[in-house]
Amino acid sequence: MKSPVLWRIVILAGLVILLEVLCVAGVIDKLTMQPPHRILTDLFAMLATGALNKAIAKTLGNALIAFIIAMVVGVTSAIVIHRLRRVRDTLEPLFATYYAIPVFAFYPMLIVLLGLGDAPQIFIGAMLGVVAVIVNTLNGLDRVPGVLLKTARINQMSPVDTALRVTLPCASPYILTGAKLAVAYSLIGIIGAEFIMSSGGMGYEISFAYNNFDNATMYPLILLILLVSISINMMIARWEKVLMARRGLR
Amino acid sequence: MNPQTGQLLRNTLTLIVVVLVAWQALYWVVGDVALRSPLQTLAFAAKFTSTPQFAAHxxxxxxxxxxxxxxxxxxxxxxxxxxxxxxxxxxxxxxxxxxxxxxxxxxxxxxxxxxxxxxxxxxxxxxxxxxxxxxxxxxxxxxxxxxxxxxxxxxxxxxxxxxxxxxxxxxxxxxxxxxxxxxxxxxxxxxxxxxxxxxxxxxxxxxxxxxxxxxxxxxxxxxxxxxxxxxxxxxxxxxxxxxxxxxxx
The missing domain is CATH 1.10.3720.10 (MetI-like)
Structure with missing residues (x-):
């Protein structure tokens, strides 16, 4: 158990050092990428001055709202769809196609519908995330042992009670897998929408910096987004592991 | 094997019909500002796909x-x-x-x-x-x-x-x-x-x-x-x- 983790750290450190050497030696030129240590110091400087804190707060806040909407809508509709066999079968091709559809094409329509502002971006983020949550929740609900459902019925629990106390806790590891994807998708939705059309937020700042060859702003922002999404995902993954271990799985 | 594929086909057709109906309904709600009806889109698509510009892209x-x-x-x-x-x-x-x-x-x-x-x-x-x-x-x-x-x-x-x-x-x-x-x-x-x-x-x-x-x-x-x-x-x-x-x- 110990050694794979150690190896992973060594490999990651090696890659960063390699990048550093390549950048400093000039193999990768300054306009393409700055050395990793510069990106880190720039990131600290950026956070310390607080110049972009508003943009960061806006993007992360919107992503959080989109994530919550995706989770709530996704889990609720999964519970409903799970009971309706025909509906679920009909939706199967949609689930298979969904992530190949360029959802961003609907962004202009959403702006007309919901107005300029945060609402269309949040809508896109939630729209992207919700299907991942539904698919994974359905997968989890499929694996709830029949005996638990029978026990619930013997205790005459209402459908809502059954969902809250039996099926959802039982399916929670799978729902968490959906949650991990929803984190990524809500960020993708918000940032992608900001790239296309917006007046603020991290995506806007990144594309603005890119257009101005301002690598000192662009790379730290990208690094920050990657750090945020990876650390949230690791936290959820750890929680998932705890839940699985409690059940004696894995 | 075959019944499964048949079922998939039937589900897909149902889904297409549902999507078309929802699309038309949305069009009636939203109007011409941001949306076109399925028929208008199909007509435009038929015209557009025959242009050389489309073929190049x-x-x-x-x-x-x-x-x-x-x-x-x-x-x-x-x-x-x-x-x-x-x-x-x-x-x-x-x-x-x-x-x-x-x-x-x-x-x-x-x-x-x-x-x-x-x-x-x-x-x-x-x-x-x-x-x-x-x-x-x-x-x-x-x-x-x-x-x-x-x-x-x-x-x-x-x-x-x-x-x-x-x-x-x-x-x-x-x-x-x-x-x-x-x-x-x-x-x-x-x-x-x-x-x-x-x-x-x-x-x-x-x-x-x-x-x-x-x-x-x-x-x-x-x-x-x-x-x-x-x-x-x-x-x-x-x-x-x-x-x-x-x-x-």
């Missing part, structure tokens, strides 16, 4: 997508087979792949643009990084789940590593590998399109992006319809094939 996108898919499949399968065959390697690298899978790759587009320049190579790269990781992850799991007995039998027969892959591992792991390829296909497509939207002067993604910029609703609707129909048809065909593979094994 389509050729560009097909080329980028084909290359990206080829790269994603080759790299993904090689990573998958290498890591799947060795417990240690997969212990070390699989969590890294999972972490890479979960990052919002759209943020990486400026880096790819700077590294590959504007044009074909950057959008191929964008498509490939979207598709390669799910293919690799599914292949790792598939190869690892091949029954030990099969592999031991192969060893007893003295198969070479190449024969081992071709005659034992691939046939045994095919349904799951195929599921990975199916997801990889969708993600490579969306990756290529996103790459074209942000980092290109040609292709359907670029066309879509400029239509968004000009608020050309006809074009937006037509392109979205065409891409959705293509992706949908491909997904349903792949899904049917996949179900058949699962049913056989």
């Amino acid at each position: 389509l050729a560009e996108t097909s080329k980028a997508f084909g290359l990206a898919l080829l790269l994603a499949v080759v790299i993904g399968l090689s990573i998958g087979f290498t890591l799947g065959a060795s417990r240690f390697l997969s212990d070390v690298f699989e969590p890294m792949l999972v972490a890479l899978y979960s990052i919002p790759k759209i943020t990486l587009y400026p880096i790819l643009l700077l590294a590959f320049g504007l044009g074909m190579s950057s959008k191929v790269a964008f498509g490939t990084i979207h598709g390669v990781i799910p293919i690799a992850l599914f292949t790792i799991t598939a190869v690892r789940n091949v029954k030990r007995v099969y592999i031991k039998t192969g060893h007893v027969m003295g198969l070479t590593p190449l024969d081992m892959i071709a005659r034992i591992i691939v046939p045994a792991a095919l349904p799951e590998i195929f599921a990975g390829l199916r997801i990889g296909f969708s993600l490579t497509l969306i990756g290529t399109l996103l790459g074209e939207m942000f980092a290109s002067q040609r292709g359907l993604g670029f066309l879509l992006m400029s239509a968004i910029g000009l608020h050309n609703v006809d074009l937006i609707m037509t392109l979205t319809l065409l891409l959705t129909v293509f992706a949908g048809t491909a997904s349903v065909v792949l899904l049917a094939l996949n179900q058949r593979l699962y049913a056989r094994s």
Whole structure:
């Protein structure tokens, strides 16, 4: 158990050092990428001055709202769809196609519908995330042992009670897998929408910096987004592991 | 086998009808500002697809997508087979792949643009990084789940590593590998399109992006319809094939 983790750290450190050497030696030129240590110091400087804190707060806040909407809508509709066999079968091709559809094409329509502002971006983020949550929740609900459902019925629990106390806790590891994807998708939705059309937020700042060859702003922002999404995902993954271990799985 | 495919076909048809009805209803609510009705879109699509302009962009996108898919499949399968065959390697690298899978790759587009320049190579790269990781992850799991007995039998027969892959591992792991390829296909497509939207002067993604910029609703609707129909048809065909593979094994 110990050694794979150690190896992973060594490999990651090696890659960063390699990048550093390549950048400093000039193999990768300054306009393409700055050395990793510069990106880190720039990131600290950026956070310390607080110049972009508003943009960061806006993007992360919107992503959080989109994530919550995706989770709530996704889990609720999964519970409903799970009971309706025909509906679920009909939706199967949609689930298979969904992530190949360029959802961003609907962004202009959403702006007309919901107005300029945060609402269309949040809508896109939630729209992207919700299907991942539904698919994974359905997968989890499929694996709830029949005996638990029978026990619930013997205790005459209402459908809502059954969902809250039996099926959802039982399916929670799978729902968490959906949650991990929803984190990524809500960020993708918000940032992608900001790239296309917006007046603020991290995506806007990144594309603005890119257009101005301002690598000192662009790379730290990208690094920050990657750090945020990876650390949230690791936290959820750890929680998932705890839940699985409690059940004696894995 | 066949009844399952028939059921899939029936479900798809039901879904298409539902989507068309919902689309028409939405059109009545929203109006001409931001939406076109299904009929108007079809009419415009029929006209637009016969223009040489469309053919040029389509050729560009097909080329980028084909290359990206080829790269994603080759790299993904090689990573998958290498890591799947060795417990240690997969212990070390699989969590890294999972972490890479979960990052919002759209943020990486400026880096790819700077590294590959504007044009074909950057959008191929964008498509490939979207598709390669799910293919690799599914292949790792598939190869690892091949029954030990099969592999031991192969060893007893003295198969070479190449024969081992071709005659034992691939046939045994095919349904799951195929599921990975199916997801990889969708993600490579969306990756290529996103790459074209942000980092290109040609292709359907670029066309879509400029239509968004000009608020050309006809074009937006037509392109979205065409891409959705293509992706949908491909997904349903792949899904049917996949179900058949699962049913056989």
